[in-house]
Amino acid sequence: MNASEVIAKLQQHIRSGSESAVTSRENSSNGDSTVSSTDSRSDEIQETTTANGKRKAELDLDMPAPPYSLSANRTPKQTADLEEVPHGISRQARDLDSYVFPVHRLAEVLQDSAMQPLVIVACGSFSPITFLHLRMFEMAIDTIRELNKFEVIGGYYSPVSDNYRKAGLAPANHRVRMCELACERTSSWLMVDAWESLQPTYQRTAVVLDHFNYEINVKRGGIKTKTGERRPAKIMLIAGGDLIESMGDPNVWAEEDLHHILGRYGCLIVERTGSDVRSFLLSHDILYEHRHNVIVIKQLIYNDISSTKVRLFIRRGMSVQYLLPNSVIRYIEEHGLYLGMSEPVSNVLKF
Amino acid sequence: MNASEVIAKLQQHIRSGSESAVTSRENSSNGDSTVSSTDSRSDEIQETTTANGKRKAELDLDMPAPPYSLSANRTPKQTADLEEVPHGISRQARDLDSYVFPVHRLAEVLQDSAMQPLVIVACGSFSPITFLHLRMFEMAIDTIRELNKFEVIGGYYSPVSDNYRKAGLAPANHRVRMCELACERTSSWLMVDAWESLQPTYQRTAVVLDHFNYEINVKRGGIKTKTGERRPAKIMLIAGGDLIESMGDPNVWAEEDLHHILGRYGCLIVERTGSDVRSFLLSHDILYEHRHNVIVIKQLIYNDISSTKVRLFIRRGMSVQYLLPNSVIRYIEEHGLYLGMSEPVSNVLKF
Numbered sequence: 001m002n003a004s005e006v007i008a009k010l011q012q013h014i015r016s017g018s019e020s021a022v023t024s025r026e027n028s029s030n031g032d033s034t035v036s037s038t039d040s041r042s043d044e045i046q047e048t049t050t051a052n053g054k055r056k057a058e059l060d061l062d063m064p065a066p067p068y069s070l071s072a073n074r075t076p077k078q079t080a081d082l083e084e085v086p087h088g089i090s091r092q093a094r095d096l097d098s099y100v101f102p103v104h105r106l107a108e109v110l111q112d113s114a115m116q117p118l119v120i121v122a123c124g125s126f127s128p129i130t131f132l133h134l135r136m137f138e139m140a141i142d143t144i145r146e147l148n149k150f151e152v153i154g155g156y157y158s159p160v161s162d163n164y165r166k167a168g169l170a171p172a173n174h175r176v177r178m179c180e181l182a183c184e185r186t187s188s189w190l191m192v193d194a195w196e197s198l199q200p201t202y203q204r205t206a207v208v209l210d211h212f213n214y215e216i217n218v219k220r221g222g223i224k225t226k227t228g229e230r231r232p233a234k235i236m237l238i239a240g241g242d243l244i245e246s247m248g249d250p251n252v253w254a255e256e257d258l259h260h261i262l263g264r265y266g267c268l269i270v271e272r273t274g275s276d277v278r279s280f281l282l283s284h285d286i287l288y289e290h291r292h293n294v295i296v297i298k299q300l301i302y303n304d305i306s307s308t309k310v311r312l313f314i315r316r317g318m319s320v321q322y323l324l325p326n327s328v329i330r331y332i333e334e335h336g337l338y339l340g341m342s343e344p345v346s347n348v349l350k351f
Numbered sequence: 352m353n354a355s356e357v358i359a360k361l362q363q364h365i366r367s368g369s370e371s372a373v374t375s376r377e378n379s380s381n382g383d384s385t386v387s388s389t390d391s392r393s394d395e396i397q398e399t400t401t402a403n404g405k406r407k408a409e410l411d412l413d414m415p416a417p418p419y420s421l422s423a424n425r426t427p428k429q430t431a432d433l434e435e436v437p438h439g440i441s442r443q444a445r446d447l448d449s450y451v452f453p454v455h456r457l458a459e460v461l462q463d464s465a466m467q468p469l470v471i472v473a474c475g476s477f478s479p480i481t482f483l484h485l486r487m488f489e490m491a492i493d494t495i496r497e498l499n500k501f502e503v504i505g506g507y508y509s510p511v512s513d514n515y516r517k518a519g520l521a522p523a524n525h526r527v528r529m530c531e532l533a534c535e536r537t538s539s540w541l542m543v544d545a546w547e548s549l550q551p552t553y554q555r556t557a558v559v560l561d562h563f564n565y566e567i568n569v570k571r572g573g574i575k576t577k578t579g580e581r582r583p584a585k586i587m588l589i590a591g592g593d594l595i596e597s598m599g600d601p602n603v604w605a606e607e608d609l610h611h612i613l614g615r616y617g618c619l620i621v622e623r624t625g626s627d628v629r630s631f632l633l634s635h636d637i638l639y640e641h642r643h644n645v646i647v648i649k650q651l652i653y654n655d656i657s658s659t660k661v662r663l664f665i666r667r668g669m670s671v672q673y674l675l676p677n678s679v680i681r682y683i684e685e686h687g688l689y690l691g692m693s694e695p696v697s698n699v700l701k702f
Contacts, residue, residue: 131673134672134673135674138672301655322485
């Protein structure tokens with residue numbers, strides 16, 4: 001059998017929708033278990049993956065995006081259906097009736113019992129998800145490790161529902177899918193939760209965090225320690241500096257919601273180079289009261305990618321490569337997202 | 352045959368070093384040729400690819416990098432050898448005797464005879480290559496298209512040789528390989544040329560551009576137009592704003608080299624947000640003389656990624672995900688690059 005036959009067979013097999021496909025990592029680690037890691041985090045994930053067996057094939061048949069890939073008058077060359085199981089990524093339910101909270105990458109056992117388990121949640125439009133949204137979680141992991149207090153057991157994107165009615169919002173199912181592609185193709189630990197996106201009405205961030213708390217701590221009873229007891233996970237919201245600044249505006253956030261989010265949960269704030277989140281914390285009564293629940297993440301490498309600019313580039317037929325994953329670019333192409341849109345100029349300049 | 356068997360077979364087959372593997376794009380496009388593109392650039396590439404049949408399998412068995420993937424005291428989990436043909440990417444010669452100039456993605460026919468064919472060359476350390484190095488070419492494409500004067504027929508990285516003796520320089524064969532992985536995995540048009548990296552002595556940029564001119568215009572006679580005549584390609588150097596500023600320093604550049612580079616070839620300068628390349632051009636006699644051969648590329652999305660910072664993050668065990676392609680991160684891990692290095696603090700602060 002030559003390589004093209006093997007690939008054809010493989011594609012045919014995967015197209016048949018089998019759920020039994022294994023990841024190439026699982027496959028390659030069969031013959032080699034020289035893992036002597038002192039890094040608890042990745043072990044956790046490895047264990048989860050193997051334990052619940054829910055990890056789907058991640059065989060990446062994705063091709064690099066062609067140049068000029070997003071001009072309006074162009075038929076995409078790559079015809080593989082990114083919506084299908086072939087690409088090995090199961091997709092979330094499209095309605096609440098069949099909704100299931102995703103846990104395939106949530107750690108099942110806390111590696112270090114001295115640590116507090118932590119789940120990080122990003123709320124936002126993700127229209128589309130960019131490398132900055134992905135990088136944000138990596139920066140958080142590095143900052144949290146330095147605190148020597150938490151063990152990150154999971155990370156989730158929770159795209160807002162269509163009821164948010166913000167300019168530039170692609171339909172929720174597309175935004176969820178783009179996040180899924182980005183997580184499954186480029187990360188080994190991030191997940192996407194469609195619950196918020198499926199709600200018939202707009203849900204406040206406080207309610208979304210309550211949902212994560214319910215799923216992880218109430219329904220699942222938190223996470224097991226190595227001695228077998230269960231411990232609740234801390235849920236924290238991760239956000240850019242503009243979010244925390246919006247907390248100074250009473251038209252955006254209700255005081256009781258701020259107390260709920262910052263008191264009961266907590267916030268990880270990515271600080272843009274040049275801005276000063278600490279001073280803002282000092283000036284804001286509620287934020288100051290809950291300052292011990294706010295972790296500031298310094299952005300050591302400045303990065304200006306915004307979804308707004310990505311949408312604009314797409315409308316202008318400009319390249320968005322290396323601003324977001326190729327698989328997401330392909331998906332945008334396939335579905336013709338953002339091309340017909342127009343947005344107020346102020347929107348674009350703000351970012 | 353279940354999926355794991357297929358994958359195992361595939362891996363086994365590819366490991367055997369077969370060169371006959373096809374790309375999944377070629378494979379999937381067999382049954383579907385609905386391409387009705389008005390985009391000449393990607394057609395070109397498609398044609399080139401099919402015509403010379405040199406395009407290697409790009410089936411991407413690459414996995415997402417694990418979190419904390421680059422801590423010093425960690426054995427990488429993924430054991431597939433990124434050095435081998437398995438990943439479908441042929442590698443350049445390791446010595447000058449077997450060196451061949453790569454042309455597998457160089458267009459063979461100029462699509463629009465009214466345009467001047469253009470080849471873009473990036474000289475630098477690429478230790479390691481980052482998303483900024485990759486993004487630079489995409490920005491160039493967008494800027495050049497607006498000029499309506501050139502048709503980009505190819506893009507090359509030319510990593511400097513080890514004789515450059517700059518701090519933080521990984522061995523040239525690794526730097527070439529990382530560029531290859533990045534190009535083949537994430538781009539559909541960029542290539543890497545090992546010629547400069549294989550030279551026994553340091554080669555000036557003017558000499559490197561002469562080499563590209565020799566390979567493309569002298570040896571190959573330029574590029575064919577649709578009417579069959581051959582036309583020489585313009586060769587241009589692409590660089591960040593710091594390069595053009597260094598041109599003001601007579602210790603860095605000889606005057607005759609500047610005349611050679613800017614007069615005979617030309618320069619594409621990526622202008623950092625906040626800097627002013629035009630004013631610098633005005634102030635510099637030689638640059639001003641050749642100003643028509645200088646194209647300024649506005650950086651619309653600011654991006655601060657530098658190889659220096661990436662190396663620093665790696666040494667500190669911090670995540671570098673979403674700053675460079677996952678395949679390059681894995682390669683760095685596999686070969687333990689940058690871990691043992693130390694660099695003067697001034698180096699890091701400068702960037």
